[in-house]
Structure formats: structure tokens, C-alpha cells
Amino acid sequence: MECKNFEQNYKKEMRAVQDSMDVLSGKWKISILSSICFYSKRRFSDILSDIEGISNKMLSKELKELELNKLIKRTVMDTQPVTVLYELTKHGLSLKTIIEELTDWGIRHRKEITGR
Amino acid sequence: MECKNFEQNYKKEMRAVQDSMDVLSGKWKISILSSICFYSKRRFSDILSDIEGISNKMLSKELKELELNKLIKRTVMDTQPVTVLYELTKHGLSLKTIIEELTDWGIRHRKEITGR
DNA sequence: CCGTATCCCCGGGGATACTG
């Protein structure tokens, strides 16, 4: 319950958490990752309808950032009209544990705030 | 490596992760929590100087939100002039594992992006 | 179908000054 192991590389660790948050804290990032993860492979328009409220502009932008960060892989299918598939990379899948823990904590947090 | 366990309560879990992110993804939240956690108890002006770039307005705002979410406890000391101590609550401390994992992932992520 | 381009508005958040 104490934070003694933070003592040594305090600053460096703070930068590392911040790096993670920079990647994940985009407005729709987690939802997009969840959607793709759940269906394994998912098309642009499918993700668009999975996530309530997102615009095509934002989806496009967020997908681009996730791809830049090597969390997802984009594949253009040679169909007519064009189809694009998104899937998680190995690196993207390495987030699974963290997402699950954030899920559990979110549930506990809701209980804590709403008063059990 | 698959995401089968997401199948059942997909929507509910997505909302839960989002709840967590809503609490944590504020611009300075993680830094503030880390600072307080590292020193166990910390004063307003100390946190202000711990975190490079934050303004007193933002610090005040973020602290208020963290307190509302019961992650930190605010204590006014009866000194002259007034001193205020911030510390993590039990609930706030329950984030420690997640923060540590985000730290580890951040380091791995940097390696992934910069190319080992 | 999968995006990009454009327009436009609102609020996040910095700088600074002020109060108890």
C-alpha cells in the first residue's frame, strides 16, 4: 500500500505513464480498440456504427493515430467498392490486460462513487 | 490472445473502461496522483512545483475533480498561513497496480515505436 | 465504401491579477 518503489526512478516512471496515457486518452481510442478487439477484424463503417456519437472525421483521425502507434493494422481489400479491415497488432493485443484492469476498476469506482 | 471473454458483457465493459478513462485522462491527473503518492502527503504549492508547466488554476481544478472522485483527501491544517495537505485515499491507492502497469507498458511502447 | 476538405463554434486552458 505504500509507494516506496516509486522512489528510485520517479521522474522516468512519470514520463512512462504519461506516454501510455498520451496514446490511450484520446476521446474514442478505447472504444475503437474494444470494438476491433471484440470482432477481431472490423471495417471502417462497422466501427462507425459500433460507437455511438463518433463522426467519420474523428474515427479517421483516431484510427490514423492508433496505426502510427502500431496498435492496429490497416488492410485495404481489393473489392468493389473498396473495403478496409482493421485489426489489432501484437503490440495492440498487449494492452488487453490493462484494458481489463481498467474495466474492473471502473466497476469498482462506480460502486465507490454511487455508494455501493 | 483472443478476446473471447469480451463477448458476454461487451457494452457494459466498454462503459466501465470509459468510466475509468474519464477519471484518469485529465491532462495532469496522473502526474498529480504520482506526485502525491510518491511523497505520501503533499501541499498545494509543492505539487505545483513538482509538475512542470501546470498552472495554479488547472491544479486547483484537477485536485477538485480527483477529490470528487474520492481518489484523494484534502486536509486543511490550522497553521499560519493556511496549509493544505493532499493524500491518496484507500480508493486512490487501489489505482497503484494500474499505474504501474501503464508505466511498464509505456516503456515497452517507447521501445516499439522508436524501434528497440 | 472510405475517407478528406471546409466551415464554424465552443470551451479547455494559459497568463495574470486579486482575495482570505
Next chain:
DNA sequence: CAGTATCCCCGGGGATACGG
């Protein structure tokens, strides 16, 4: 010391239309 108040600017992000 620990904030609040005010001013002000810039860019995040929505709506809509267009292009390959």
C-alpha cells in the same frame, strides 16, 4: 499559502459536403 476571478486565444471536434 491556497486558491478564485478575469481575460483571451487557439484548436478540438461536430456537421456537412465532396472526391477516389
